[in-house]
Amino acid sequence: MHHQVMDSTRINQPDSLAMNDLVEVAARFLVRFSEPASLQRLLAAHTPDSTGHCATCRTISGAAPWPCQLHAIAKHALRAPTPG
Ligand SMILES: [Zn+2]
Numbered sequence: 135m136h137h138q139v140m141d142s143t144r145i146n147q148p149d150s151l152a153m154n155d156l157v158e159v160a161a162r163f164l165v166r167f168s169e170p171a172s173l174q175r176l177l178a179a180h181t182p183d184s185t186g187h188c189a190t191c192r193t194i195s196g197a198a199p200w201p202c203q204l205h206a207i208a209k210h211a212l213r214a215p216t217p218g
Contacts (some may be wrong), residue, residue: 157203161210173212180205
């Protein structure tokens with residue numbers, strides 16, 4: 135018997151695990167309600183600028199560090215299998 139080992143087990147920060155769950159849920163939502171072209175556009179918009187920050191995301195203190203959450207979600211959604 136083989137037990138499936140989750141990739142996220144190598145991440146030892148509780149916050150990262152919670153964030154992974156959030157990305158997973160958001161990615162599933164995107165896959166279900168968005169077309170692949172929309173995901174590609176999202177991914178293309180959220181690229182790093184010359185300072186290593188997201189070119190699209192802005193926070194109250196300026197540009198968001200890249201990879202930003204939207205990039206992570208879009209990338210995850212593009213890799214996810216079609217919903218069943
Ligand atoms: Zn972004």
